[in-house]
Amino acid sequence: MSAIRALRQAAGSSSRTLAARASTRSFARAALPAFRSTVAPATRAFSVSARRFGEAADVILAQKLAEELQYEKEAAASAEPDFLKGFKAQGVWQIEDVTGNDEVALTRKFGNENVRLMFSIADIQAEQEAEFEELEEGEEASEDQPAHSYPIRCSFAITKNGTPGALTIDAMCQDGTFVTDNISFYPDAKVGTELTAEADWKRRGLYIGPQFDTLDVSVQEEFEKFLTERGINDSLALFIPEYAEFKEQREYVGWLQSVKKFIEV
Incomplete structure (x- = not known):
């Protein structure tokens, strides 16, 4: 909000x-x-x-x-915003967005690979509330300040058809770039990708890999090229915060409509 x-x-x-x-x-x-x-x-x-x-x-x-x-x-804009039209027109990523859910998934094919990105609008809500608290304490917002890009946590999962295992990447998206936190590999693709309590429990006992910034610089650079080749690039990092704000606005309007209808009955 x-x-x-x-x-x-x-x-x-x-x-x-x-x-x-x-x-x-x-x-x-x-x-x-x-x-x-x-x-x-x-x-x-x-x-x-x-x-x-x-x-x-x-x-x-x-x-x-x-x-x-x-x-x-x-x-709010009544029509679909231009940034979303342009993103869809590229035909690279498919958007999985269920009304009422706070998570969004972007999926695509890359050769024999399945790439899935997930993020939540809960991050943008928490960041905006923290910013509002700062303003309440006396910090004034200036019109000359650049537009603020809210940090959003992202999780990528890469699986291959006919090949066991899943590569997962945890990153932070902010200011038009992805900052990778760590890269994990799970021999069992279901354990690495399923959003179930059982899979989450199994992941807790597994080694998640080293912090990305502790890897050799040359290894970091090659991983960044690997991700960029699969469309995990600056363009996508700019799209995610925009879409998060767009979805948060839609969900808020839907919430207002539902609550208003319930109160009036």
Whole structure:
């Protein structure tokens, strides 16, 4: 989410907290007559008051959600952005993006190899929240500052048809480049690539390989050429943060629509 959106949500959260406290105090005062002799009238009065308060709160919340939804729809581009059109037009990578999920996968074929890249929009959300906290503490944002590229963790998996094993690469994507953390090899491709609890448990007990920057410089250079040849290059590193922001915006709009509909029913 953007810093502006985070600020609006923080203000909204404070308002809801104050409203909840006020509601608690009202409840305490309304409950006092229940200890007197007129128990039935006090109970009916409280029930009606609570029901009406709940209805009013629902209406106000739905209105605020509608306002936020309208703002986000106006701020977002209605058509598919140019950067995404251009990426698809290259016909190299296929995008696997399921609405409601925070993970995105990019896949491609390279000879007899299957290359799969995965990243999560959770990274961009966490980074934006940290940036917003810095601004709250007094650091001012400047319009002259260059656009900030949020670091996003990426995981690559390379398997070969008819050949056992999987090569996996953990890297950080930021400022138009990939910074490799480590490269692992798993004799069992399923252990190296499957996103199951069983596979994750098996991976925990295996050697994941050395830190990439501890390898001989010549080995690092050849690995970088190896990855670049498979399309894991600066162009892809520029695309991922853009798509992460694009998806995060879509998911937020979907969240607003779903919550608003639920509140209104």
